[in-house]
Amino acid sequence: MGEALLKVSDVTKSFAEVTALSTVTVDFNAGEVVGLVGGNGAGKTTLLRLLCGLYQPSSGSVQGVVDEKPVDIHRMREHVGVVPEATGLYARLTAWENIRYHSRLNGIDDDLAWTRTERFAKLLNFDHDLHRSTRGFSRGMRQKTALLRALSHGPKILLLDEPTGGLDVTSARMVRKLVRKLGDEGGTVIYSTHNLAEAQQVCDRIVIIHNGTIRADGPPQDLISSTDTEDLEEAYVALTEDVARTDSPAEDEGRIARAWRRLLTRGGGSVE
Amino acid sequence: MHLSRILVVAKKELIDFIRDWRTVLAMILVPLMIFPAIFIALPLFLQGEAAELSAYELTVEVQGDLPDDLSIHFEGRNLIIIETDLLVDGTLSDPGTDAARLNSGEGEHIHAILRLQETDSNASQSWNYAILSDSTDELSLEAKTRTLDAVLTWEREVINATLAENNLTYSEAWDPIHWDGDQADADVASGGDLAAMGLAMFIPLVVAMWTTTAAIQPSIDLTAGERERGTMEALLCTPTARSDLLFGKWLAVATVACVSVLGQMAGLLFAVNFLIGGGLEAPSISTTGVLLLLLSVILFAIFVVAIELAVAVRAHSVREAGSILGPMVLVFIGPTLFAQFVNLQGIESWWFVLPVFNITLAMREALMGIYDPVHILLWISTSLAYAIGAIWWASKQFNREDLVESLS
Numbered sequence: 001m002g003e004a005l006l007k008v009s010d011v012t013k014s015f016a017e018v019t020a021l022s023t024v025t026v027d028f029n030a031g032e033v034v035g036l037v038g039g040n041g042a043g044k045t046t047l048l049r050l051l052c053g054l055y056q057p058s059s060g061s062v063q064g065v066v067d068e069k070p071v072d073i074h075r076m077r078e079h080v081g082v083v084p085e086a087t088g089l090y091a092r093l094t095a096w097e098n099i100r101y102h103s104r105l106n107g108i109d110d111d112l113a114w115t116r117t118e119r120f121a122k123l124l125n126f127d128h129d130l131h132r133s134t135r136g137f138s139r140g141m142r143q144k145t146a147l148l149r150a151l152s153h154g155p156k157i158l159l160l161d162e163p164t165g166g167l168d169v170t171s172a173r174m175v176r177k178l179v180r181k182l183g184d185e186g187g188t189v190i191y192s193t194h195n196l197a198e199a200q201q202v203c204d205r206i207v208i209i210h211n212g213t214i215r216a217d218g219p220p221q222d223l224i225s226s227t228d229t230e231d232l233e234e235a236y237v238a239l240t241e242d243v244a245r246t247d248s249p250a251e252d253e254g255r256i257a258r259a260w261r262r263l264l265t266r267g268g269g270s271v272e
Numbered sequence: 273m274h275l276s277r278i279l280v281v282a283k284k285e286l287i288d289f290i291r292d293w294r295t296v297l298a299m300i301l302v303p304l305m306i307f308p309a310i311f312i313a314l315p316l317f318l319q320g321e322a323a324e325l326s327a328y329e330l331t332v333e334v335q336g337d338l339p340d341d342l343s344i345h346f347e348g349r350n351l352i353i354i355e356t357d358l359l360v361d362g363t364l365s366d367p368g369t370d371a372a373r374l375n376s377g378e379g380e381h382i383h384a385i386l387r388l389q390e391t392d393s394n395a396s397q398s399w400n401y402a403i404l405s406d407s408t409d410e411l412s413l414e415a416k417t418r419t420l421d422a423v424l425t426w427e428r429e430v431i432n433a434t435l436a437e438n439n440l441t442y443s444e445a446w447d448p449i450h451w452d453g454d455q456a457d458a459d460v461a462s463g464g465d466l467a468a469m470g471l472a473m474f475i476p477l478v479v480a481m482w483t484t485t486a487a488i489q490p491s492i493d494l495t496a497g498e499r500e501r502g503t504m505e506a507l508l509c510t511p512t513a514r515s516d517l518l519f520g521k522w523l524a525v526a527t528v529a530c531v532s533v534l535g536q537m538a539g540l541l542f543a544v545n546f547l548i549g550g551g552l553e554a555p556s557i558s559t560t561g562v563l564l565l566l567l568s569v570i571l572f573a574i575f576v577v578a579i580e581l582a583v584a585v586r587a588h589s590v591r592e593a594g595s596i597l598g599p600m601v602l603v604f605i606g607p608t609l610f611a612q613f614v615n616l617q618g619i620e621s622w623w624f625v626l627p628v629f630n631i632t633l634a635m636r637e638a639l640m641g642i643y644d645p646v647h648i649l650l651w652i653s654t655s656l657a658y659a660i661g662a663i664w665w666a667s668k669q670f671n672r673e674d675l676v677e678s679l680s
Contacts, residue, residue: 049676054505054509054673074511075511077509077510082509084502084506084509085502086503086505088501088502088503088504088505088507090288092287093287093288097287101284102510105277105281105507105510105511106511106512107277107511146506149506
């Protein structure tokens with residue numbers, strides 16, 4: 001296991017009255033494939049967004065480490081590739097144009113980005129679709145394009161938010177295979193999922209998040225043995241026995257908008 | 273600030289715009305064609321329609337005795353005249369049973385009915401008349417116009433004849449105090465000056481309306497649209513600074529808005545040139561005036577686009593952004609409209625400090641050839657300050673943490 005690349009220390013993240021993450025401390029090390037496992041609203045996406053600097057912690061700190069020196073999380077971005085849950089492709093651009101746009105924003109030369117993209121596209125059996133418009137792409141094709149986009153600038157860390165969600169069996173398998181290959185080649189991947197079988201299959205280490213706190217952190221086998229259970233699913237259930245919260249990070253709604261909505265909503269529109 | 277990254281963003285956004293034919297149509301072709309359509313195509317179309325209407329042979333029934341003096345004026349008007357007796361109880365304007373004959377369209381269709389009745393008078397000739405027609409029927413209206421034209425020509429002749437019998441001329445009786453020569457000749461302003469004044473009356477309005485409306489759709493698309501489609505999160509994960517992303521987007525929207533407004537002005541100049549061929553004089557605008565006009569358009573575009581981007585960034589969805597930006601257009605158009613009526617003679621300098629008013633008045637002065645250094649200094653400096661303030665506010669909005677979230 002290599003040095004820590006991302007250090008999350010005692011981080012709490014709140015949105016209005018909702019605490020999405022509470023006093024979370026976790027390190028992500030070089031050469032690991034880490035699975036962030038948790039139910040809907042557990043705080044996985046919030047943690048990923050903190051890791052790429054989209055969110056600022058309400059308290060605590062998130063730091064990157066480059067060449068054994070701590071760096072601000074924003075300066076870490078050039079070393080991070082991100083695949084958000086929504087993939088985020090521009091429909092009027094081709095797959096390659098989408099990838100090239102992001103690689104240019106990462107300051108990468110087009111030729112270098114193309115070489116990297118072509119290599120990974122072949123692994124995903126996607127090299128013949130690179131010059132097609134993304135309009136009309138299937139979920140699997142969109143996911144592959146987003147993965148290639150995240151890899152085009154040669155990041156040290158790859159952050160994937162539910163990368164196999166909504167994919168068919170073949171596409172999901174291909175994505176898992178690529179993630180495992182990146183891990184085997186010494187890459188660092190942080191992988192959010194609620195699919196336990198997938199996490200067990202792909203990840204070297206699993207971090208279980210529940211109700212905004214970390215309930216367990218370790219290799220899958222260690223989690224199973226420490227909970228004295230048969231498999232990861234049982235271990236997960238044992239570790240997250242309390243009821244999952246029903247509130248989720250709320251939209252930062254304006255005062256007038258909130259008052260108006262509550263006025264016109266039966267029961268005041270609040271989550272009870 | 274990283275210029276190359278700003279240009280990467282702007283270039284991508286412009287490619288995105290150009291690949292959408294609806295945007296090209298709405299932002300470039302429509303503004304380019306709107307004035308030629310209003311000033312050239314519409315009059316040509318109306319002329320064609322009028323010519324088509326005048327080619328119709330129409331039937332007019334004349335009720336009562338048709339004097340020969342009037343009869344000759346019906347010649348050459350493409351009218352078929354049917355003479356019948358006058359059988360009216362009330363006034364001549366009361367259609368009575370003739371209303372059904374004009375409306376029915378059955379049998380031999382009559383388009384209009386002229387009722388004539390000679391009255392007792394000391395004068396040599398005196399008549400009452402009325403023309404019955406259907407104002408919802410274009411052919412009936414045309415028949416009425418041709419008939420009325422013939423009757424009025426005849427009336428003029430009757431008046432002249434009566435005056436002649438009393439040793440008077442028409443101008444002595446009806447126009448004893450009259451303007452000598454052409455009124456237009458007495459105006460010392462040149463035709464070019466007048467044309468420039470005409471442009472000054474509506475170019476500021478065109479610029480204000482089109483800049484504000486042209487920037488709405490791209491501003492929404494590049495901010496709230498990106499949030500809704502989920503492309504914003506991936507974009508913000510790149511190491512490019514948010515300010516660079518915003519400047520790139522702003523540059524793209526400002527370019528589209530400026531191209532749109534300049535396209536509209538080019539269309540206007542083309543239409544004016546076309547009309548000049550028809551006798552209108554070219555507007556007299558100096559090079560300084562044109563440069564000041566362009567500068568004011570650009571500064572206004574910078575200001576408006578930054579404000580619209582900032583407002584659109586605050587919105588969580590395209591619908592929310594549209595519902596705010598649509599009515600917001602009035603914030604820009606209202607002062608522009610108001611400023612059109614401000615007297616430029618002896619105008620107080622503080623007008624050139626007020627946002628939107630300053631640009632509108634600057635455009636009017638540039639087009640009218642008024643170059644007051646204090647006014648110019650005031651509107652350039654305040655417009656720059658407003659533009660910088662708007663960009664700063666937009667930049668602040670673009671740094672919001674909730675930018676990655678959407679309601680969808």
